[in-house]
Amino acid sequence: MTPIPTGRLFRTDAGSDLVITRTFRALADDVWAGLTEPERTARWFGPWEGEGGPGRTVKVRMVFEEQAPWVEVRVDACDPPRRLALSMVDDAGTWRMELLLSEVDGVTELRLVHHLDTEEGIGEVGPGWEYYLDMFVASRAGTPLPAFDDYYPSLKPHFESLTTEG
Template sequence: MRPVPTGRLFRTATGGDLVLSRTFRAPLTDVWASITEPERTARWFGPWEGEAAPGRTLRVRMAFEEQAPWCDLRIDACEPPRRLAVAMPDEAGTWRMELVLSERRGATELRLVQHLDTDEGLGEIGPGWEYYLDLLVASRDGSPRPDFGEYYPALKGYFDGLVASPAT
């Protein structure tokens, strides 16, 4: 399967928002469970431990990264079953993201929004999120797990192109 990029870049007053989406034929609460319950997040992102609540920091294992490192993930907002805002600090800074869900006619759309201070590295970041969202799809529908090699560097040019012509 050749992945199809869904990412769009929207300019903001402080940088940009990278927005990617997937739609599921499932109730909102079921998709919410896929992004918040540790046994379900383990299938596509990684397991986590700690007390999940706004203002709290969890430990998440990045199960699909090289060496599957553990990292901190702070919950900035949690509005079940529609919005989860988190921040992940690393050596390069802090990744600020939101997962926003909406349901319409029996389908749930999940939008992943990464708030960016700079466009630097978008060609690497975008393919990674496409991969993780397709891992989520595979974890839900039982399809084969995607191979990251099909995403990067194949989608790098698409995401680098967003910097030159962001969505309005």
């Protein structure tokens, strides 16, 4: 498989936003369930434990990462089925992101917005999000999950080029 990157970079007053999109022939409620229900997130990202809700922290098992670590993820905002804002801190730094859904005539667009404090490392981060979103697509379609090796390092140049565009 040769994935096609969809990532775009937008400069903001607070830094930069990396935006990656996917479109589904499904209602926003159904896509939302795939993004938020532990048994469904387990299929493409990892299961989570705890009581979700704004201001709460849940534990997510990153089953597709080396050693499948558990990480704490804070729910910063939750407006079903339109917006989920999350943040977490790990060895790589602070991760702030939003999952935004918009539906028109039974077609839902999912935008993953990763709020970046710095564009350093975008060549690694971008391919990872493309991979996870394609994992989400495959989990919904019931098709085989993609391999990360198809995404990295082949998509790295695309994401690095975004930092030089004006």
